[in-house]
Amino acid sequence: MSELGEMPRQRHDLRLLGPALAAWLAAGVTLGLRPVVAYGLAGAGAAALVFVLVRMRRTRVNSPVRGRTWAGAPLSGGARVNGPQRGGTWVNGPLLGRIRVNGPGRGRTRVGDLVVAVLACAAASALGVGLRGSAVASGPVRELANAGRSSVVEAVVTGDPQAVKRVVLVRARAEVVSVRGRRVGVRVPVLLIAADRRWLGMVPSQRVRFMARLTPPRGAELLAATAIVRGPPIVLGPPSALQRGAEKVRASLRRAVERLPKDQRGVLPGMVVGDTSQLDPRLAEEFRTAGLSHLLVVSGANLAIVIGGVLWACRWLGFGRRLAPLAAGLAVAAFVVVARPEPSVLRATVMGVIGLLAMLTGRRRQGLPALCAAVLFLVLIDPSLARSYGFALSVLATAGLLILAPMWRERLRRRMPAFAAEALAVAGAAEVAVAPVLVMLSGEVGLVSIVANLLAAPAVAPATLLGVIGGVTAPFALPVARVVVWPAGLAVGWIVWVARTASGLPYAVVPWPGGALGAMTLIVGGCCAVIVLRWRRVRMIGGAAMAGVLVAVVGLRVFAPGWPPPGWFFVACDVGQGDGLVLAAGPGQAVVVDAGPDPALMDACLTRLRVRDVPLLVFSHPHADHVDGAAGVRHGRTVGTVVTTPRTSGRETRFVSGLIMRVAAAGQRWTVGDLTLEVLGPMTDGPRLLFNDDGTTVNNASVVMVARRPGFSVLLPGDVETEAQRALAASVPHVQVLKVPHHGSRSQDPAFLAAAHASISIVSVGRDNDYGHPAPSTIALLQKLGTHVYRTDQSGDLAVTRTAGGLAVVPHHT
Incomplete structure (x- = not known):
């Protein structure tokens, strides 16, 4: 670059x-x-x-x-x-x-x-x-998927396994399937979704066998099927020699950084080879908020740093004009093998090869034609990149550096030193170029990303180069590699501090309309800004308007009521992909229904609500996204009785040891102050441990409750799916607020949702989750029923309070 x-x-x-x-x-x-x-x-x-x-x-x-x-x-x-x-x-x-x-x-x-x-x-x-x-839409794999049948499959792993919440996603190429007891040879791409964590140990090129239920792929991916895998992989053979070497380098780099602080050993392998297996998800979110998430994946910047380091070493060793590009080419090939051929790596590789060919032929390298050639080549060999947001971000960032950065650098040099002008132009050009796509994805505009990138930039090259040297050295001399990565860890520590500090600033990100509309409005706003900056009179008018807006915002901030809103009844905490629900029960008191997946997020939400006492803690069912945040509820607070579902795996008991435990049963009532909770389900005779949790069984055994207090009522159905909803539909009373079951999944019974007659529906769901929650069909059904739909992934914490006109929902972005 x-x-x-x-x-x-x-x-x-x-x-x-x-x-x-x-x-x-x-x-x-x-x-x-x-x-x-x-x-x-x-x-x-x-x-x-x-x-x-x-x-x-x-x-x-x-x-x-x-x-x-x-x-x-x-x-x-x-x-x-x-x-x-x-x-x-x-x-x-x-x-x-x-x-x-x-x-x-x-x-x-x-x-x-x-x-x-x-x-x-x-x-x-x-x-x-x-x-x-045609290749993926025909043949025995797609036929089995269309029929929803199970089969024994032999496949070759083609990508690094990724842990996403409670499942592991693995890209693979199916090569043998069992059809009516007959082994049939195939060669089509499939996506594996496995619950067994042993799949995380698989390496690309490894051949495995497994039993799976095949389903048609969702969306526009070029896949023959999505395979819901049962059990661990049966390994049929080792990885290829090339991948064994690559995995040895990655594992050696992890060993080399194991003595660094936790954050540094999680970030450094990600910066060097894209290995984020040790990265704290909360830290990854802070990098995203600060606009630094591109540092956690392999991109063109990584490859440019590696090529630059190799060419400098070749010059220092006295290699000639012909040998230096060849050495750089070998380094590029090795880098791609170790980093895995992800879309960003492929794009960076093509750009690097084009540049090396230009050096070998003696022609001047032209940036924009090289980028266009890379796009054309990659889309033709892998059409799925055409709908990859990562690929679009990579291309746009490169285009910004080629088109905008040189012009801005020349203008800025008139007012500041050359090095500062270069850094500001590069950071600003990349951010401006990718902003429309980021808005489409997140519905947010980052206000601190340019400054964060400027502060982090000086540490990126040392961290990357020293990390690469450590990765190359570690397989042969681990003690030496540990010494090499120590200064790299210091550089990464600076980047982590920048990410944490920037993400913690007020208004680090501001909400913006998402989707295509948000991207278009941002582009129009950018064009208006250019017009304002270009003419003096318009600048004066624009400055006066901005000053007025600033005064209005500051005034609203000073005089508007803070958080939580006075007289709140109910809050759906933004705990990511999970449920964390709070019912006001008096000054400093609240009943908590589910605790989300992250103790820190649950603790922070209760702290913002000034909750000190939790007389009743209800776990609707023992899935991680509902119980793993229980430690956050207990942090610095008094917790009374814990209520659980009769049908349980026992997972929740390890989080609430020493507390009074009760099993919910239909017809029970719990009263805290003027708040009453009535249990509608599950309808079962007694406790039952579920050792084989297939997900749906435990979801349907969720505790379903109605909470009431004067002027307010809410239905809390946990994650019940279609079968349990049908059984409970006749017993659902009219309420004002509905917490939509199972994060708005498509498994909804229209009669159950309609029976609530709720005017407000709240979906507790994580941003960019891999389950497709909430399902468009569910949102359309709720809108058809005449209810107003609010989502925690779009609005943050959601509080229900009473105003002169009735109940209102007040959002709070964290």
Whole structure:
């Protein structure tokens, strides 16, 4: 990246921009559609291409050019001119539709050539999607998935396993499936979802066997099936020699950093090779809030640092112009193998190879054409990148560095030192370029990210280079590697401090409309800002308007009531993907129903609510996203009775040892102050331990309660799914507020939701969760029932309070 930023100022070559965008758009549109549609679009593009070529071939040149005329030959054979033109002579051109000269006009491409290239790339991209779609949409794996059947599968792991909440996600290539007792050979990509944590030990290229229930893939991914895996993997063979070496380097790097502080040993492997297996999820969230999450994945910046370090070492060792790029190329190949071929790594690799080829051929490297070539190449070989937000962020960040950073750097150099201008231009250009996509994803705008990146930037290169050296050294000399990574840990410690400090600042992020609407409004706002900054009078008007807004915001902050809102009845805490519900029961007192997955988040929510005493703690069911935060409820507070479901795995008991335990039963009533809780379900005769928790069984055994106090009522159904909802629908009373079951999953019974007659529905759900919660069908059903839907992932903590007009929901972003 830094090499691209140092290019002499010049006009950008945009000839590859149209073809690259055409291929990207064609793949993005056709992904998820039936293969026949992709073939149809490819055919339409090919037909249009043939039409243009025929028209171009029949065209004759007969047009004046600055007093001269060119005539005669069809464009396919080149064009001739009858005299010199500004110091050069027009000559026959070998390219269809191109007129080439040996003077200043040489290299200009006619519009026809651009149309031909755009149509060809769009057709090729659509055809590639169609071919891959046909491969995964047919065959025995998809047939088993459509039927929802189980099968014994043999597969090769193709990506690093990822732990997501309670499951492990593994990318694999199915090679053998069992169909009616017969082994059938296949070769299609599948996504494995496993509950057994032993899957985390799998390494790419390892062959495994497992039993799984196959289901059709969700969304627009080019997968033959999603496999719900039962039990641990049965390993059939070791990884390839290359992957064994890569895993040895990654494991050695983890051993080299094991003596560093916890945060440093979690972040450094992520910065060096993308290994985030030891990273604290809470720290990862702080990096995201501070706008530094790009440092935790392998990207073009990592590769640029590695290439720069290798080239510097080659220069110091006296390698010649030819040997240095070859050494850098080997380093790139080794880096990609160790870091795994993720989308960001592939994009960075292609960019690096283009730069190395430019060095070998002696031609000046041009940034924007190289980026367009990388996009075109990657989309054609892997169309699924067309809908990858990570790929889009990577491309946009690089484009910002190539287009915006040089202009801003030149302007800033007039007012500040060159090094400061360079750093500010690079950080600002990257942030501005990716802002629309980040808004689409998160519904937030970061206000501290540029400053955080400026502060962290000086430590990134030392941490990365020393981490790479430590990773290379660790397999052979672990003590030496531990010495090498110690200063790298100091650099990482600075970055961690920046992330924590920036994320903890007030208004580090501010809410913004999400989706395409949010991206468009942000772009419009940016254009307005450019207009304001460009003209003096408009600047004065804009400054006056901003001053007025600032006064209004400060005034509201000073005079508006704080958090929690006075007279609150109920709060759904933003605890991520889980439930943490609080019912006011008197001054400093509250009943807590479920505690979320994270003790720190639950503790922080209760602290904000000034809750000191919890006379009743209810666990609707013993899943981690409802009970693992129990320590946060107990932190510094008095907890009385604990109520659990009769059907339990016993998981919750380890968090509440020493407390009074009660088992809920339908018809029970609990009273705390003027708050009454009535148990509606589960309907069961006695305690029962569930040692084989298949998820749905325990969800349907959730404690279902109605809480009432004067002027307020709420239904708290835990995670009950369709079967339990149907059984309880007749006993559901009318309430004002509904906590939507199971985080808004699609397993909802319309009669159960309708029976509540709630005017307010609250979905407790985590941002960007991997379950697809809340399901669009559930949100549509709730809206059809006439209830107002609020979500903790979009609004933070949600408090229900009473106003002059009735109940109101007050959000609070943490």
